[in-house]
Amino acid sequence: APPQSAAFAVASIRLNTTSKIPLGPGHLAFLREAGAGNARNGRFFTTGDVGAMPLIVLIQLAYNVEEEQTDGGPSWVRSDRYEVDARADGPATFEQMRPMLQSLLADRFKLTLRRETRELPVYDLMVAEGGLKVAPTKEGTCVAPERAVMSGPLSCGGVRKQFGPRSVLEVAGVPTRKLAELLSGEVDRMVIDRTSVTDLLIFRLEFSPVRDLPVARSDTSAPSLFAALQEQLGLTLEPTRGPVEVLVIDFVERP
DSSP: OOOTTOOOSEEEEEEEOOOOOOOOHHHHHHHHHHHHHHOBTTEEEEOHHHHOBOHHHHHHHHHTOOGGGEEESOGGGGTOEEEEEEEOSSOOOHHHHHHHHHHHHHHHSOOEEEEEEEEEEEEEEEEOTTOOOOOBOOTTSSBOGGGOOTTSSOBTTEEEEEOSSSEEEEEEEEOHHHHHHHHHTTSSSEEEEOOOOOSOEEEEEEEBOSSOOSSOOOOTTSOBHHHHIIIIISEEEEEEEEEEEEEEEEEOOOO
C-alpha cells in the first residue's frame, strides 16, 4: 500500500485514443526511461501520442520494477494508453514522487497489488576473467549534486543515458548494485549484482541496444551490450535462475 501522506497537489489522467505507435518491448522500455527522465522539479507527465503509456508501465515506474516483475490484471492495463500530468506541492525528484504516483494509481484506478516471490530467469553480474576495467570514483572526478548542470560533468551518484541506435550510459559515483538495476532495464530479465565490488564506479559505456527503440533501429556497428560490458568494463552477464519479487494486480478498474 502506498504511504497515505504521499500525494500530488493536483493531477489529471486522460485516455489517449490517437496514438498508433506499437506497444512492443522496445517501446515499453523506452516509455519507462522517458517517464523517469521527464519527471523532475515536482512534475510527473506522460503526454502526447509518443508519451502516453499503459497502466502497466505506470505501475512499473511507481514501484521501480521491471516489465517481468508485473503480472495479472485485465488486458486493457497493457493496451489502453493514458496521459498523466501531476504536480507536487513544491520541488521534488522522481524518487520522491514515486510514492505520490503509487497513491494516484490507487485513487484513480482503485489499484491493489500483492507481492509474490517467483523463480525466474535472471542474469548474474560478475567480474570477467580478466578483471575489472573500471576505475573507482575519486575526489574531483564528479561534482556535488547541487553544483551539477544539465550538460556538464556528472554529479556524484548521477546517471546519464543517451538514446539512439548507439546507446551511451554514463555514471559517476555509482555502486555495482545500481549498475545491475540499470542493466535490468536493458535486457529481458532481472540482473543481480554478484561482483562483490565495494568501490563506487565512474565510466562511460557504449553499446547497441538489445531492443530496437520506436524511434530508431540499433546500430549494428556498435558492440552488443554483453560484449561492451566485458570489453569496456570487465564485467559479464551470466544467465541463471533466481528468486524475483513480482507485483501481481489483485484489483483495478478504469479511471
